[in-house]
Each structure stands twice: as structure tokens, then as C-alpha cells.
Amino acid sequence: MAPRVLVSDKLSETAVQIFRDRGIEVDFEPSLGKDKDKLLEVIGKYDGLAIRSATKVTDKVLEAATNLKVVGRAGIGVDNVDIPAASKKGVIVMNTPFGNSITTAEHAIAMMFAVARQLPEASASTHAGKWEKSRFMGTEVTAKTLGVIGAGNIGGIVCERAVGLKMKVIAFDPFLSEERAAKLGVTKVELDELLQRADFITMHVPLTDKTRNILSRENIAKTKKGVRIINCARGGLVDEEALAEALKSGHVAGAAFDVFESEPATENPLFNLPNVVVTPHLGASTTEAQENVALQVAEQMSDYLLTGAVQNALNMPSVTAEEAAVMGPWIKLAEHLGAFVGQMTDEPVKSINVLYDGVAAGMNLAALDAAALAGFMKATNPEVNMVSAPVVAKERGIQLSKTTQEKSGAFDGYIKLTVETDSRTRTIAGTVFSDGKPRFIQIKGINIDAEVGEHMLYTTNKDVPGIIGLLGSKLGECGVNIANFTLGRTKAGEDAIALLYVDDAIGRDVVSKLNELGKFQQIRPLKFDVN
Template sequence: MAPRVLISDELSPAAVQIFRDRGVEVDYQPRLGKDKDALLAAIPAYDGLAIRSATKVTEKLIAAATNLKVIGRAGIGVDNVDIPAASRRGIIVMNTPFGNSITTAEHAIAMMMAVARQIPEANASTHAGKWEKSRFMGVEITGKTLGVIGAGNIGSIVCDRARGLKMKVIAYDPFLSEERATELQVEKVSLDDLLARADFITLHVPLTDQTRNILSAEAIARTKPGVRIINCARGGLVDEAALAEALKAGHVAGAAFDVFEVEPATESPLFGLPNVVVTPHLGASTTEAQENVALQIAEQMSDYLLTGAVSNALNMPSVTAEEARIMGPWIRLAGHLGHFVGQMTDEPIKAINVLYDGIAAGMNTAALSSAVIAGIMRRVNPDVNLVSAPVIARERGIHVSTTRQDQSGIFEGYIKVTVATDLRERSVAGTVFSDGKPRFIQIKGINVDAEIGAHMVYTTNEDVPGIIGALGQTMGANGVNIANFTLGRSTRGGEAIAILYVDDPVPEAVLDQLRATGLFQQVKALRFDVA
């Protein structure tokens, strides 16, 4: 029986034809995604679900999708898909990470031009039969400083286009190396420096806990008077109410927004303000981009449903079925190792080395390395996957190397990840035990045996009495239950670490209590996806 795919959002007719030409039965119902109840009733009949942004793939929908094997998102953002729920059900989630890049970058440039010359307001005035030439005094962009927040795939294209317009480009990106900045011909700066110097600011980062309200009221207050702010990335990156106040006060001269914290955006503090250009999330809305992502997702989903081939998946590597069976636990380990160092490293990473020992050295190390890189970058880019991770690393000028060696210790095999920044090197190693569960076995050269849980706390300290008591007493007093407690030290009286696996997230106030004891050099909460 031919596999069945439901397309529940608007998608190019060419994509529908690709499914049919490949022998996949396809139902094109572009309005179904907006009818939650109807979609819930229909979904059990399908092997694949192709969507854009309108369909919300919730845990409830996934639970009802008893035959679903793959979800394909035509585009990069997957905020509308519950990926952990899909992973638990064994459903692959695919996206098309690079299909919209040029289109979105061009829209950002167009929005910058529009707000610089007040084009939408001048257009409306002229259509109304007015001739208000003196009212619409714009500014040139030639010679102005553009501050780019996020110099990844889209941001780097914006940098290139802006340089062509004779702008001076400065960029803030935690993963941008000096080498990559030189290649882009931009100046790498801190966020504070960018805010103080930029005449125009454009954002090109995903929405994460770290980037939410990156342009807060306080950050906006530190911007250069007369700045113009462009957001064609994600709603929630800018405090819209604070920006509206800054516009009214005249500190910010203009804003151009394609995305909003709540979408569809029927109201916003920015609406109705002079010299504010707004569009309804049109960044990917060009004929070329719509065709590209639609054709790509149709091909990817057909490949998987007909042959088992996996590409651009966010929740599994691009490996064969046999490799996936053997490597599954090791891929999870590689992701955890990368995510550990990613959460521990704030400064730009220059190099990543992955050492494979014993049986790990004989596996598909390309897939394992991709899992490591994806884990490292997931803190700042939740949309990264095992296919796009190496590309993103190259874009940021991060040198990735691997080392293989024969079994060298008591473990049948292990993986060790080392990252280098301008300030330090940080390393973590792990293995997979016979029960199939990944473990951390070494951190900063200190041997440990730590089970990996969803919520963990990591501390460093001098090897002195009282550490265990301080940790246990503080957690107990705040109702935090410890599932597993691991200690390690370099030498007696030397450097020591502790890793706590706890049942629930630890509030920052509890971590502050530990810091206030003066016993710890570092206290950090860590989060791992162990679904």
C-alpha cells in the first residue's frame, strides 16, 4: 500500500505533484491546519504530515497520529511542532533549513530602506492626493553603521548585501570567530558596543531563553539616539512596548518589523506609530522561496517514506536504518556531550575536537560529530539539526577535527569532546554502558561516573570538607529532590566537581544560595533532552 501524506497548509502545487510522481498518495487540504478538531480527526489515516507555520502539531495531535512516521516543515522554524513529543513516538521531524535564507535577508534590507526613507507613509500620503515633500525627510544608508545581531546563515547574507550598499557593518554573535568575521569583512563587537555605535540594528537570531528580549527596555536605552531597528527574525526578540515608548520619546527614530511576539498580530504597541513599517511575516514570502522549500520537503518526505533515507531531520541523524539501530545510544551520548560544553561556554568557540576511542572509533563518526556540534549550538540555536550543524560551524569559522584511537582504557569505547576559545579549553568525555544509557565519565580531566538526567546542577570547588553538606542541605531546604549525586577531584585538596541529577528544574534563587556560601567557584544549572 502506498504511503499517505496530508498537506494541511498552503504549499506549492509543484510539491503536490512531486509526491504523486514518486508514488505517494497525497491529500492537499490547505485549510485543515487551522481547524484543530478536524485535523485531529483526520490525522490517524496518514503516514506523513507536510506543514508550514499555520498547523500546530501539539502533543495531543501527535498522540492521535497513530500511523504518522514523518512531519515535514517547509521552512526552518519549528516552533509549531512539539519535537520531544514526536521523538517519544518515533516520528521524524524534518525541516528545510536553508531554503528561505536569501529571501529573508532581502526582506530585511528592504525594510531597512523603507524605514530610512519613510516609504510606506509617503506612499499613503501621495495616494491620498497630498504632496508632502518636506514632511518625509529620510536618511542615507551609505556610510552608516549597521549592527547585525546574529551572523549565521541569514545574518551573513545581510552583512554581504549591506557592504554592497557601502555601509559599515559590525556584528554581535557568540559563535562568530575572528576568522569568520574577517571573511565576512565585518567587525566583531560586543552587544553593548553594537548598541552604542549602530545607526541601524537588524536581528537574525532564533528565539531562545538567551535571546528573548535581547533588545529589552534597558538595552534599547543604551542604543545610539536616532537608531532604527529592524526585526525580520522572530517575535519576542524585542520588547515591543519598550520600543514603542522609545519611539514616542524620539530616542529611536524608526522601526521595521515583520515578526511579532503574538501572531497573527492584530494589535501591537507599534501599530499606528509614525515611521514604523510593519509587514505580516513576509520574510519567506517570495515565489522562489515558496517553491524551494516546498519542493525540498516533498523530496525529503518521499525519500523517507519510500526508502527510509533521512535528511534534514531535527530529531535523528542522517544515517542508514542499520546504523541507527546500533548507534542510537551513542548519538544520544554525543549530543549530551556537546550540549554540556555548549551550556558551559559563553565566549565564542574557535575549535572543536572529538576523540573516538575503541568501538566508537569504528562507527559513523560523521553522524556522531554532527550530533556533538548540534548539541553545542542548541543553546543559542534550537533549530539546528544534525545535517545543518556542520554547515553552521563552518559559517562561523569554527574548526572541527576528529581523532580516532584504539581502545585505551577500561571502557570498551568512549567519546571525548574538547572545545577551545580564546580564553580556555573545556573537555568532557562519556560512554554508553551495557544498559544502553549514556554516562559522563570525565569532566575537565577529572574522572566521574554520572548518569545524565533532564535537570542537573554542576559545581566546581576546592576539595575541602563541607561541600556535600552544603549541597544536600541547600537542596533539601528548598524541596529539591536529588536523584543522583556524583563527586570527583583531581587530587586531595585540589580542584573538585560535583554533578547533581535532580527531579525538577532548580530555581535560580536556590543556585544563588549555593553561590552565597563562598564554597563554590562555579554553580550552573544544566538541561538535557533525555526523551
């Protein structure tokens, strides 16, 4: 019997036809997604559900979807899908993470031109019957310096377009390699240098703890007088109040924003200021982008339903059902190892090597590689998944290699991750115990035995008496409860490490107080997805 798919949101007829051409029965009901009761009534008949943003795939919908195998979201955002519930039900959730890249990059370039030439204000003035030619004196972009914060997929396209406009392009991105920068035709710089040199600044990074308010009040003050700032990435990257003040003072000459800290934005400090261009989150809103993601999701769902091939899945690796039962804990281990090193690394990575020992060497290494990369990349880009991580890593010039070997130690198998930067090499190894739980067994050559927890703290120090008590008592003073405390050292009096599993996230204030002790070379709070 042919698979059956329900399209419950507005997808193009061309996308619907892809299902039909590949022998899949499809019901095109573009308004059904808004009728929760009707959706619950009919969803049990379908193997696949193709959606945009209107359909809400809740736990109730998934419970009623007794035959559902795959949900395909035409677009990147999946806030309308209960992914944990889908995973529990064995339903694959796919999206199309790269379909909007060109459109979003083009919008950023358009916004740059709009603020450079004051186009919206000039248009409104002319529509009003005025002829204020002298009022709207613009600036050329040719030969100006564009500072790009984040040179990944979308940021890289912006760099290429700006180079074509004969701009001088500088980029801040800790994971941008020199080779990738040269290929893009940009100069890699630190953030402070970008702030000081750029005539225009555009941001293309996800919103994380590290990027939130990357243009803070302090950083806005460091910018060149007369700078123009563009944000088509994420709300929350800029201190909007501080920017509004800088615009009013004249330090910042203009701003163009497509995204805001609070959306939908019906009021904002930037609204109604002169030479501020604002749009209602239109970055992905072009006919071509909407068509592209619709076609992609139709192809991906068809591939899975007909051949079992998995692309752009958010909640499962590209492995067979037989492999998944055995590999699940090892995939989680690989992700934890990558996440550890990713959170420890603040500089460009030249290469990553994954060593598979014993039983691990006989598994689906492509899936384990992808899990390790995803864990590593999520430290700076939470939207990365096992499918997109290898693509993002390749774009950033990160070389991934793997090594396999027969069982060589006390464990039936283990995975060891080695990450090389210009200044250092980091290693971490782990295994899966018989209870199915991943464990860290070695960090930078020092043997340990550490359970992986959601919140952890890693410290390094010289092996001297009193460190354990000092660390424990100071954390106690700060109200931090320790669930597990693991220690290791090279030899007496030399390098020592501690890895603590704690109940709650370690705040900056706690790190500051530990630093004040003057005993630790490194203090790093860590977070792991243990679900």
C-alpha cells in the same frame, strides 16, 4: 509497489510533479488538511504526507496512519506536527530549514530602508492627497553603521547585503569566528559596543533564555541617540514597552518590526507610533521562498521513500534501521556531551575534537558527530538539529575533527569531547552503561560517575573541608531537592568539581545566593533533553 504520498496543503504543481517524475504515486488534495475527519479516514493509505501549516499531524492522525513513514513540512516551523508521537510511531518528520533564509534577510533590508525613508507614512500621506515633502526628511544608509545581532545563516546574508550597500557593519555573535567575520566583511564586537556605535540595529537570533529581551530597557538606553531598530527574527527579543517609550522620547528615531511578542498581534505598544513600520510576520512570504521549500520537501521525501536517504530530519539521525537500535543511546550520549560544553561556553569556538574509544569507534561516526554538534549548538540555537548543526557550525568557522582508538580503559568504549577557544580548552567524556543509560565519566580530566538528568548544577572550587555541606545546605534553604550528587578532584587541596542532578531548574536567585558564599569559582545550571 510504488510509494504513495498525500499532499494535503497548498504546494506548487511543480513540487507535486517531482513526486510523479520520480515514480511516486501522489494525491494532491490541497484542502484536505483542514478536514480532520476526512484526513483520519484516508491517511492509512499513504507512505508519505506533505504539508504546510494547515494540516495538523496529531497523535490521532499518526495512530490512524498505519503505513506512514515520513511527514514532510514545506517550511521550518513544525508546531503543527506532534513530533514525540511521530517518533514513537517510527515516522520521520522532515522540514526545510534553509529555504526561507534569503527572503527573510531581504525583508530585514527592506524594513531598514522603509524606516530610514519613512516610506509607509509618506505613501499614506500622498495617497491622502497631501504633498508633505518637508515632513518626511529621511536618512541615507550609505556609510552608516549597521549593528547585526546574530550573524548565522540569515544574519550572515544581511551582513553581506549591507556591505554591498556600503554600510559599515559590526556584528555581535559569541560564536562568530574572526575568520568568518573577515569573510563577511564585518567587524566583530561585544554587545555594549554595538549598542553604542550602531545607527541601525537588526536582530537575527532565535528566542532563548539568553536572547530574550536582548534589547532590554537597560540596553535600549545604551544605544546611540537616533538609532533605528529592526526585528524580523523573533518576538520577545525586544522589550516592546521600553522601545515604545524610547520612540516617544526621541531617543530611538524609528523601528521596523515583522514579529511581535504576542502573535497574531492585534494590538501592541508599537502600533500607531510615528516612524514605526510594522508587517504581519511576512519574513518568509515570497513566491520564491514558498516555491523553494515546496520543491525541497518533495525532493527530500522522494529520496527517503525511494532510497532511504534522510535529509533535514528532526527526529532521527542519518543512520540505517540496523544501526539505530545499537546507536540510539550513544547518539544521546554525544548530544549530552555537546550540550554540556555548549552551555559552559560563552566565547567563540575555534575547534571541536571528538575522540571515539573502543566500541564507539566502530559506529556511524557521522551521526555521532552530528549529535555532538547539535547538542553543542542548541545552547544558543534551539532550532538546530542533527542535520542542520554541521551546516551551521561550518558557517561559523567551527572546525570539527575526530579521533578513533582501540579500547584503552575500563569501559568497552567512550566518547570524549574537547572544545578549544582562544582562552581555554574544555573536555568532557562519557559512556553508555549496560542499562543503556548515558553517563558522564570525566570532566576537565577529573574522573566522575554521573547520571544525566534533565536539570543539573555544575560547580568548581578549591578542595577544602566543608564545601559539600555548604552547598547542600544552601540548596536546601532555597528549596532545591538533590536527586544525585557526584564529586571529583585532581588531588587533595587542589581543583574540585561537583555535578548535581536536581528535581527542578536552578533559578538565577539560587545562583546568586551560592555566589554570595564566596567559595565557588564557577556555578552553572545545566539542562539536558533526556527524552
